Amino acid sequence: MKPLFLSVLPLALGATTFTNPVLWQDYPDVDVFRVNSTYYYSSSTFAYSPGAPVLTSPDLVNWTPVTHSVPTLNFGPRYNLNGSGSAYVKGIWASTLRYRASTDSFIWMGCVESSKTYIWSSPAPRNTSDSNSWKWTSQGTNPACYYDCGLLIDDDDTLYISYGNPRISVAQLSRDGTRQVKTQTVYDPGSGTTFEGSRLYKINGTYYIFATRPADAEYVLKSTTNSPFGPYTAKPLVNRISGPLSSAGFSHQGGVVDTPDGRWYYVAFMDSYPGGRIPVVAPLKWTSDGWPEVVTDSKGAWAREYPLPVPNPSIAAGPGPEGTDLFPGPALGPQWEWNHNPDNSKWKANSGLTLQTADVTTDLFAARNTLTQRILGPKSAGTFRIDASKMRDGDRAGAVLFRDRSAYIGLWKDGSSAKIVLVNNLTLAQSSWTTSSKGSVAATGPTLTATDDVWLRIEADITPAFGSNTERTATFSYSSDGKTFTKLGTASLANSWQYFTGYRFGVFNHATKDLGGEIKVKSFTMQLVK
Ligand SMILES: *[C@@H]1O[C@H](CO)[C@@H](O)[C@H](O)[C@H]1NC(C)=O
Ligand SMILES: *[C@@H]1O[C@H](CO)[C@@H](O)[C@H](O)[C@H]1NC(C)=O
Ligand SMILES: *[C@@H]1O[C@H](CO)[C@@H](O)[C@H](O)[C@H]1NC(C)=O
Numbered sequence: 001m002k003p004l005f006l007s008v009l010p011l012a013l014g015a016t017t018f019t020n021p022v023l024w025q026d027y028p029d030v031d032v033f034r035v036n037s038t039y040y041y042s043s044s045t046f047a048y049s050p051g052a053p054v055l056t057s058p059d060l061v062n063w064t065p066v067t068h069s070v071p072t073l074n075f076g077p078r079y080n081l082n083g084s085g086s087a088y089v090k091g092i093w094a095s096t097l098r099y100r101a102s103t104d105s106f107i108w109m110g111c112v113e114s115s116k117t118y119i120w121s122s123p124a125p126r127n128t129s130d131s132n133s134w135k136w137t138s139q140g141t142n143p144a145c146y147y148d149c150g151l152l153i154d155d156d157d158t159l160y161i162s163y164g165n166p167r168i169s170v171a172q173l174s175r176d177g178t179r180q181v182k183t184q185t186v187y188d189p190g191s192g193t194t195f196e197g198s199r200l201y202k203i204n205g206t207y208y209i210f211a212t213r214p215a216d217a218e219y220v221l222k223s224t225t226n227s228p229f230g231p232y233t234a235k236p237l238v239n240r241i242s243g244p245l246s247s248a249g250f251s252h253q254g255g256v257v258d259t260p261d262g263r264w265y266y267v268a269f270m271d272s273y274p275g276g277r278i279p280v281v282a283p284l285k286w287t288s289d290g291w292p293e294v295v296t297d298s299k300g301a302w303a304r305e306y307p308l309p310v311p312n313p314s315i316a317a318g319p320g321p322e323g324t325d326l327f328p329g330p331a332l333g334p335q336w337e338w339n340h341n342p343d344n345s346k347w348k349a350n351s352g353l354t355l356q357t358a359d360v361t362t363d364l365f366a367a368r369n370t371l372t373q374r375i376l377g378p379k380s381a382g383t384f385r386i387d388a389s390k391m392r393d394g395d396r397a398g399a400v401l402f403r404d405r406s407a408y409i410g411l412w413k414d415g416s417s418a419k420i421v422l423v424n425n426l427t428l429a430q431s432s433w434t435t436s437s438k439g440s441v442a443a444t445g446p447t448l449t450a451t452d453d454v455w456l457r458i459e460a461d462i463t464p465a466f467g468s469n470t471e472r473t474a475t476f477s478y479s480s481d482g483k484t485f486t487k488l489g490t491a492s493l494a495n496s497w498q499y500f501t502g503y504r505f506g507v508f509n510h511a512t513k514d515l516g517g518e519i520k521v522k523s524f525t526m527q528l529v530k
């Protein structure tokens, strides 16, 4: 499958600088590394499935999703959303991905629900940009929980992993990662201070751990011996640094990576709710005694613009987030993730995405097979073209602005007619993440003529408003020709961080009476809105 993704060149030809954020989408807990000329970026996805997306880039600036390290969340029955409860906000937290030269493969590890660490691996594909050539398989588990882990494959192929909260530990693992050979606490930030989100590196023969003090600082720990077990001494890398965006959190967590010619960059993320956590890049310089420092602007801030890390990449950038997906099938493009593991018997992509109803429920959060994609900031429109002619009495389908406080523009089929509705205030209760409101109809539009396609559009402003009472707005509209859109209403976007994942565009179809109905999603278009 090759997603038909019509995209515009993100950088003007001849550009010499890049602008932060490098990708205005929710890709938190970044773990970044380079193999040859390609940069890799692994991110966390909670209960969304497939999980742990991998993006590649030729230059640290233009990123394209190419695969997911965890094709099916194998963490227990609730990840299927079919009778054992739900897993919202559980699942994949900060995890780690590395290339292993000795086996020519990629290895992913992540601790789930503080219980054990799951391991997945794929042989290195000949073409890492080709989604179909990745073959991820489960490699079992390690009984220890390596919370917020960072994997290092040492020069002699030994696996070490840094992890933990509030103290940082390092473990040596068996060759296949499934057993612990040794573990030791290597750094204690002192009572009242938490370190987490660690990444372990060997740079010029010295072991370093980069760890965050959530959610406002990043520390560098440097081993004083030639051992990954330290002891380590620590210095702040960034501490409540301002920029590059306002009304966002502090740039922190993430990791470091070099260019083929030996220059180093720090890739962090900013809490940018309602949009989620988005990546920012800054160059590093090194002191003569081996400590990295972030290059700031003249005011000491993380700059909005820096010179391009790789001005003339030897490989081409893949498509960016804008464009139209016609769902050529049979696989979905790697930009898509379901709300939980899907029921694969109820969907098919083949010149359009057929979504059969998978559940009889009046609760969108309890319905399987809601398909989502990260919103593009600062403001974008997501438009689904839907053939609703095979909906059945009682079916509910539509385009959802999906998060713990959701709203949708949808089609309610009752009897033989389907009307367009705006449903607002669908909520999950904080901390239990169970449904606290199934929402209510905020506006009603026209009734569809049975056989025509309908276009449903959500235009969402995810400009950061983190820590503020200002709520951004989304506008919901519909069209019968894909050109002229009629506004049905608006909803506000919650800025809270507790759900962790930012707002997404999604499409859903569930029954309230009987299974058997379906919709066909003929296209999805993501467009930046100026
Ligand atoms: C990196 O380059 C080497 C040498 O050309 C090649 O053998 C190897 O397959 C490449 N690795 C990846 C993951 O692309
Ligand atoms: C690798 O795959 C991508 C995506 O399918 C394609 O655009 C690119 O041309 C391929 N590169 C090579 C060298 O075959
Ligand atoms: C690594 O060592 C080389 C040679 O001494 C030096 O030029 C380079 O700056 C060092 N890099 C780092 C990141 O310390």
Ligand SMILES: *[C@@H]1O[C@H](CO)[C@@H](O)[C@H](O)[C@H]1NC(C)=O
Binding pocket: 080, 082, 083, 341, 342, 343, 344
């Ligand atoms: C839940 O879904 C999974 C995957 O689709 C399936 O294997 C399992 O049998 C289902 N369980 C129940 C109770 O229906």
Ligand SMILES: *[C@@H]1O[C@H](CO)[C@@H](O)[C@H](O)[C@H]1NC(C)=O
Binding pocket: 424, 425, 440, 441, 442
């Ligand atoms: C949604 O909830 C908010 C806060 O409880 C309320 O002000 C608003 O009227 C509700 N909107 C709808 C459409 O029910």
